[in-house]
Amino acid sequence: MEKIIEENKQGTSLVLENKEGNSKKLFIESYGCAMNFSDSEIVASILANEGYNTTQKLEEADLVLVNTCSIRDKAEQTVRKRLEKYNAVKKINPGMKVGVLGCMAERLKSQFLEQEKIVDMVVGPDAYKDIPNLLKEVDEGRDAINVILSKDETYGDISPVRLLSNGITAFVSITRGCDNMCTFCVVPFTRGRERSREPQSILEEINDLASRGFKEVTLLGQNVDSYLWYGGGLKKDFEKATEMQKATAVDFAQLLDMCAIAHPKMRFRFSTSNPQDMHEEVLHIIAKHPNICNYIHLPVQSGSTRILQEMNRQHTREEYMTLVDKIKTIIPGCSISQDIITGFPTETEEDHQDTLSLMEYVEYDFGYMFAYSERPGTLAARKMEDDVPEEVKKRRLQEIVDLQQKLSHKRTSRFLNQTVEVLIEKTSKRSDAHWSGRNSENVVVVFPKENYKVGDFVMVKINDCTTATLIGEATGYSDMN
Ligand code: SAH
Ligand code: F3S
Numbered sequence: 001m002e003k004i005i006e007e008n009k010q011g012t013s014l015v016l017e018n019k020e021g022n023s024k025k026l027f028i029e030s031y032g033c034a035m036n037f038s039d040s041e042i043v044a045s046i047l048a049n050e051g052y053n054t055t056q057k058l059e060e061a062d063l064v065l066v067n068t069c070s071i072r073d074k075a076e077q078t079v080r081k082r083l084e085k086y087n088a089v090k091k092i093n094p095g096m097k098v099g100v101l102g103c104m105a106e107r108l109k110s111q112f113l114e115q116e117k118i119v120d121m122v123v124g125p126d127a128y129k130d131i132p133n134l135l136k137e138v139d140e141g142r143d144a145i146n147v148i149l150s151k152d153e154t155y156g157d158i159s160p161v162r163l164l165s166n167g168i169t170a171f172v173s174i175t176r177g178c179d180n181m182c183t184f185c186v187v188p189f190t191r192g193r194e195r196s197r198e199p200q201s202i203l204e205e206i207n208d209l210a211s212r213g214f215k216e217v218t219l220l221g222q223n224v225d226s227y228l229w230y231g232g233g234l235k236k237d238f239e240k241a242t243e244m245q246k247a248t249a250v251d252f253a254q255l256l257d258m259c260a261i262a263h264p265k266m267r268f269r270f271s272t273s274n275p276q277d278m279h280e281e282v283l284h285i286i287a288k289h290p291n292i293c294n295y296i297h298l299p300v301q302s303g304s305t306r307i308l309q310e311m312n313r314q315h316t317r318e319e320y321m322t323l324v325d326k327i328k329t330i331i332p333g334c335s336i337s338q339d340i341i342t343g344f345p346t347e348t349e350e351d352h353q354d355t356l357s358l359m360e361y362v363e364y365d366f367g368y369m370f371a372y373s374e375r376p377g378t379l380a381a382r383k384m385e386d387d388v389p390e391e392v393k394k395r396r397l398q399e400i401v402d403l404q405q406k407l408s409h410k411r412t413s414r415f416l417n418q419t420v421e422v423l424i425e426k427t428s429k430r431s432d433a434h435w436s437g438r439n440s441e442n443v444v445v446v447f448p449k450e451n452y453k454v455g456d457f458v459m460v461k462i463n464d465c466t467t468a469t470l471i472g473e474a475t476g477y478s479d480m481n
Contacts, residue, residue: 017048017161017162017163017165018048018053018054019048019049019053022048022051022052022053023051024050024051024052024053024062024063025052025053025054025055025060025061025062025063026044026047026052026053026054026055026061026062026063026064026065027054027055027056027057027058027060027061027063027064027065028040028043028044028054028064028065028066028067028163029064029065029066029067029082030066030067030102031066031067031068031069031075031078031079031082031102032067032068032069032071032075032102032103033069033071034171034218034220034271035171035173035176035191035220035221035222036067036068036069036102036103037067037163037171038160038171038172038173038220039067039101039102039125039128039155039173040065040067040101040163041160041161041162041163041171042128042155042158042160043065043067043101043128043131044160044161044163045158045159045160045161046128046129046131046132046158047063047131047132048161049132050131050132050135054161054163056164058085058086058089059089059092059093061096062095062096062097063096063097063098063099063135064086064089064096064097064098064099065098065099065100065101066079066082066083066086066098066099066100066101066102067101067102068100068101068102068103068104068105069102069103069104070103070104070106070107070186070190070375071103071185071186071187071373071375072370072373072375073373073374073375074373076104079100079104083098083100083112083118083119084118086098087118097120097121097135097138098118098119098120098121099119099120099121099122099123099131099134099144100112100119100121100122100123101123101124101125101128102124102125102190103125103186103187103190103191104190105122105123105124105125105147106124106125106147106149106189106190106191107186107189107190107376107377108122109122109145109147110122110143110145113143113144113145114143120138120144121134121135121137121138121144121145122144122145122146122147123145123146123147124146124147124148124149124190125149125176125190125191125192126148126149126150126153126176126191126192127146127147127148127150128155129153129155129158130146134146149177149191149192149193150192150195151192151193151195151233151234152195152232152233153176153195154173154175154176154195154196154197154198154201155173155176155197156197156198156201156202157201159205159208160205166425166426166454167212167213167214167454167455168213168214168215168216168423168424168425168454168455169214169215169216169217169218169423169425170209170214170216170217170218171217171218171220172202172205172206172209172217172218172219172220173197173219173220173221174196174197174202174219174220174221174224174227174255175194175195175196175197175220175221175222175223175224175226175227176191176192176194176195176197176221176222177191177192177193177194177195177222178191178194178222178223179193179194179226179234179235179236180222180223180274180276180312180314181312181379182301182311182312182313183310183311183312183378183379183380183383183384184301184311184341184344184372184375184378184380185375185378186375186377186378187222189377189378191222193234193235193236194222194223194226194234194235194236195234195235196227196228196229196235197229198229199229199250199255199258202219202255202259203258203259203262206259206262206263206266207262207263209266210263210265210266213455214266215265215266215267215423215455215457216266216267216268216269216423217259217263217266217267217268217269218268218269218270218271219255219256219259219268219269219270219271220270220271221270221271221272222272223272223273223274223277224252224270224271224272224273225252225273225274225277225278225279225282226252226274226277227250227251227252227255228249228250228251228252229249229250229255230245230246230248230249230250231245231248231249251281252270252282253279253281253282253284253285256268256270256282256285256286256289256292257285257288257289260285260288260289260291260292261289263291264291265291265480265481266291267291267292267293267423267440267480268289268291268292268293269292269293269295269442271297272297272299272339273296273297273298273299274299275298275299275300275313275315275319275320275323276313276314276315278296278298278323280326280330283326283327283330283331284330286330286331286334287330287331290480291480293440293441293442294331294333294334294335294440294441295334295335295336295337295365295440295441295442296327296334296335296336296337297336297337297338297339298323298324298327298336298337298338299338299339299340299368300320300338300339300340300358300362301313301339301340301341301344302340302341302344302347302351302354302355303317303351303354303355303356303357303358303359304317304347304350304351304352304354304355305317305318305354306351307344307346307347307351307354310344310345310346310380310384311341311344311380312379317354317358320358321358321361321362324336324361324362333441334441335365335366335411335441335442335443336362336364336365337364337365337366337367337368337442338359338362338364338366338367338368338369338404339367339368339369339370340355340359340367340368340369340370340400341370341371341372342355342369342370342371342372342393342396342397342400343371343372343388343392343393343396343397344372344380344388345372345380345384345385345386345387345388346384346387346388347372347388347396352396352399355400356399356400356403359400359403359404359407360403360407363407363410363411364404364407364408364411365407365408365411365441365442365443366404366408366442366468367400367401367404367408369397369400369401369404370397371390371393371394371397372386372388372393374386405467408467408468409465409466409467411443412443412465412466412467412468412469412470413465415439415443415462415465415470416462416463416464416465417461417462417463418461418462419459419460419461419462419475420439420440420441420445420459420460420462420470420472421439421440421457421458421459421460421478421480422435422437422438422439422445422447422457422458422459422460423437423438423455423456423457423480424436424437424452424453424454424455424456424457424458425437425438425454426454427449428446430446431446433448433449434446434447434448434449435447435448435449435452435454435458437458439460439470443468443469443470444468444469444470445460445462445469445470445471445472446469446470446471446472447460447471447472447473447474448473448474450474452474456477456481457477457478457480457481458474458476458477458478459474459475459476459477459478460472460473460474460475461473461474461475
């Protein structure tokens, strides 16, 4: 693999990995969650063996792939606009092929091919290894589609090509699919049953990243705390495992421990945690290792126990609060972020107030907040009326966003006059003279460049802050270097 350092529009140096001798050009775009971005790297790797190198210029592509998100209607509309754009380019460049990957491919199946006729290929999240065959079908003028979901595909044997990487931070997926069936969520339908990837292949991928100079890995899954490897098979079939398999099973706490021990000079993050599956053992492992970041993304969705039940979340408001108390005791200073949905069917003003008061209780550092968007096929869409008026959803969302702003500012202020460890990721967007990185708690930190370089772990004294950013000055290297 040859590495090409390119300057992108923001002037950040990016690494594009290309394979010598490849002559065809792949333009691949990703929308939605980190898992989609990670999957696109797997797809690019599969296509690198088929003669394709990636390009950032749509107009010169032989193959255009879009990895899609179905989580909210708006996400789907964004992808539709992109498909229109690709088709406009295709008019000028008729040899170009267009394929749709990911959740929309899985949800809409043959619709893009047969009814709408706007793509050449449709590939669901578990069928990426079939892309070389599907491309042959496209060449032969046939509709190419594979949306079969798998019980065991984890792509553990594929070494991903890092796309537009800063060469420092990377995602490594550890589970696929989700078994939770939250009533609002389309993911279990588009990404299938939950599977865990073999620990050895996870560690090998991390070893490879370490040898190439990467310094931070985020372990990815829809629900990482539910990770369980016992020699193959679905999580839900663990009961049927042999005694030997049970004795040698690896859970999330053990996996984190293994990673942190294997690479003491690398930072580890993980996403996403589901409150119902997050156990104390994981918290102790985070507390034990300085190289596991003090940051937990812990979606709550609602602060009302009644709404949580309607959402089929497997915990109450009080259980969530108890978990947060445990996090704060076991990992002092740990930052916590949320996902919240506002305006779920039947949500009253009182339920909304419960969400606001829970936010005050937790003092979230960050948040990802959304108005409820009904998704076809989900249990909520089938059984419940989307009865909270749009303007009420909007107003409640604004109140939640405003409160989060206030909490975020309060939480960034706590770092004032402290010295924090930062991994330098890139040049700051606002100033060429400053580096940008994050501290363990996942807050962005900017500071004058001096003689430091991308990939250095640096101690930074914080002098100022905004809602989302800390501003400081380096005081020297940290002992993570
Ligand atoms: N466990 C997953 C959650 C995936 S969906 C993870 O790894 O992040 C991400 C977030 O989108 C959810 O936590 C939820 O807050 C939001 N979301 C999911 N379905 C939604 C819907 N129908 N309307 C609005 N927001 C939704
Ligand atoms: Fe969706 Fe709930 Fe799984 S939000 S991804 S069904 S944990």
